[in-house]
Amino acid sequence: MLFLSQLANALVIGTLYALMALGLSLIFGVLKLVNFSHGECLMVGGYLYYVLATTLKLPLSISLALSLPVLFLFGVFLERSLLRAPYQRRMARYDEYVILVTFALGIFLQNLALPVFGPYNRQAAPLFKGSVRIGELVIAGDRLTGALVAFLVIGILLFFLYRTYLGKGLRAVAQSPGAAAIVGIKVLRMRAVAFGIGITLAGVAGALFGPIFLVNPEMGTSFAVKAFVIVVLGGMGSIKGSIVGAYILAIVESFGSILLPDPSRALAYKDAYGLLLLVLVLLFRPQGLFGEKERRA
Amino acid sequence: MKRIFPALLVLAALLFPFFFRDYWLYVGIIGLYYAILASSWSMLAGQVGLISFAHAAFAGIGAYTSALLVIHGGLSIPLAMAAGALAAAVVGLGIGALTLRMRGPYLALTTLAFSEILRIFITAEYQLTQGSIGLKVPLILDGNKLVCYYTGLALFVLTLVVLTFLIHSRVGLLLVAMREDEDGAATRGVDTVAYRLIAFVVTSAFAGLAGGYYAHVVGLVSPQMVRIGEMGLILAMSVFGGLESLLGAALGAIFLQTLTEYLRIFAEWRLAIFGALVLFTLKFAPEGILPRAYLYAERFMDRWLSRAPR
Known part of the structure; x- marks a missing residue:
């Protein structure tokens, strides 16, 4: 019974992890950079949903739907203002610049939220309250809706990436920006779109984690940190890897916490299993499960 | 100007305690802690091109190691501080060996994860570390401020001298060669992984040393030391002062530390302001605000000198 409920929990949380990790992975794939402000963009999504639903008292489903375009525009704005110009003029030391600038952005957003919203914990209402009972298994409504919405969004994303023209363009730029530009794909636009979608995915994950x-x-x-572990585990930039990695991390966290006898410690170290996983991957399979092996000159 | 400027700085640093007492002297003592961190971090980021987000975490390792050795091991404070630096170096060796084999952002990713887990560890193991309450640490000579200040200054000068020596040595030359063209350096037989590892371990050891210093001049170490925000502060100082120069980063640290005191009324907006400052600096003056100001000052001086009658 404990096993079954932990497994169900892991699947629910894993789906939400997949959502945020896919955003990071898409950004890495197309822009070839790690968004170190990904966690803070997730937080922005959490607050956006909270403000729309609680402060402005909009209906919950409309709040969630409305936060999507706002987050997308936020992502495009960030790409335009901070990342585009250095890429375009082939700035020296571009790799270090993008790490510094995304990290600084995260610090900025986090410390902007602190005075604006205060250090308190906020809780937004979930789309669906109550719980669902399957046999002896009880799943809380907030988790179930979170997982279902995340599942839906991931489905739409995969359809978009693999079945639409724009998605094909994104994948082309991810494979080779030079070749994509030659066949007439607007690389700069694809980069902005990818960043916008990546931020949207992080933000939606934040909105669903909020309740x-x-x-x-x-x-x-x-x-x-969880998203980083997932993309390294799955292979940087791999869509399939991010999804598989997310479920692996969720399962490890879920069952890892049973192993420690002291409950307060088990709770504290829940986040530490990710690092263990990260160390193992870096030791034995640095390219990740589905990543391509690095080719050196 | 190029020769007078450092000499003036040394003089100002040496005479500082004669003009400022108590409160501002304490600000100076803490400023030196950040100066060591910022200059060693900028060596890593600017000269080697490695971004580590565990610099504050290494300072924390140095601080807790030194503190625990003095409290439980009965070691003298200088020995314990050296042990703290060694502990940071050993952990740095482990993380470096794991991540520096690969190119790309692996070091940044792993060090960020590591510092978050370290914070959780320090908070959770409260029998050992007193958790988030913080650990009370014996002070250097019962906290004599003058002694603390000159200890910090000596450690800071030591950091600058060792790192400058490293930059001007053969190792430094190879590091810059690797930064500019890694494949080129590797083709000529440079063991790129080993040299990057050396740079990472050495700078991490200085972070550990700074942490030990902090522990024994403040008298309290807490998990706050290894927060990500603290890392953001080190980054802000280094970027503001210029990543390419050790002294610049150190001046950035002292400048922002002083600014902090004036921004006390905006207490909670402080890091947001610094974050915005870093974003603007990176976008409009990626070489750093202080180097650019220095450049303008130098130009102005030249013009003014040439105009003056001889």
Whole structure:
């Protein structure tokens, strides 16, 4: 019974992890950079949903739907203002620049949220309250809706990436920006779109995590670390890898916490299993499960 | 100007305690902690091109190691601080060996994860570390501020001298060659992984040393030391002062530390302001605000000198 409920929990949380990791992975694939502000963008999504649903008292489904375009525009704005010009003029030391600038952006957003929203925990209402009972298994409504919405969004994303013209363009730029430009794909536009979608995915994950866990200015860091572990585990930039990696991390976290006898410690170290997983991957399969082996000159 | 400027700085640093007492002297003592961190971090980021987000975490390792050795091991403070630096170096060796084999952002990813887990560990193991309450640490000579200040200054000068020596040595030359063209350096037989590892371990050791210093001049170490925000502060200082120069980054640290004191009324907006400052600096003056200001000052001086009658 404990096993079954832990497994169900892992599948639910894993789907939400997949959502945020896919955003990171898509950004890495197309822009070839790690978004170190991913956790803070997730937090922005959490607060956006909270403000729309609680402060402005909009219906919950409309709040969630409305946050999508806002997050997308936020992502495009960030790409335009911070990432585009250095890429375009082939800035020296571009690789270090993007790490510094995305990290600084995260610090900025986190410390902006602190005075604006206060250090308190906020909790937004879930789309569906109550719980669902399957045999002896009980799943809380906030988790179930979170997982279902995340599942839907991932489905739409995969359809978009593999079945539409724009998605094909994104994948082309991910494979080879030079070749994509030659066949007439607007690389700069694809980069902005990819960043916008990546931020949207992080933000939606934040909005769905909000009712389950709590929204606070510092929530981003632990989620960002999880997303990093997932993309390294799955292979940087691999879509399939991010999804598989997300479920693996969720299962390890879920069952890892049973192993430690002291409950307060088990709770504290839940986030530490990710690092263990990261170390193992880096030791034995640095390219990740589905990543391509690095080719050196 | 190029020769007078450092000499003036040394003089100012040496005479500082004679003009400022108590409160501002304490600000100076803490400023030196950040100066060591920022200059060693900028060596890594600017000269080697490695971004580590565990610099604050290494300072934390140095601080807790030194503190625990003094409290439980009965070691003298200088020995314990050296042990703290060694502990940071050993952990740095482990992380470096794991991540520096690969190119790309693996070091940044792993160090960020590591510092978050370290914070959780320090908070959770409260029998050992007193958790988030913080661990009370014996002070250097019962906290004599003058001694603390000159200890910090000596450690800071030591950091600058060792790192400058490293930059001007053969190792430094190879590091810059690797930064500019890694494949080229590798083709000429440079063991790129080994040299990057050396740079990472050495700078991490200085972070550990700075942490030990902090522990024994402040008298309290807490998980706050290894927060990501603290890392953001080190980054802000280094970027602001210029990543390419050790002294620039150190001046950035002292400048922002002083600014912090004036921004006390905006207490909670402080890091947001610094974050915005870093974003603007990276976008409009990626070489750093202080180097650019220095450049303008130099131009102005030249013009002014040439105009003056001889």
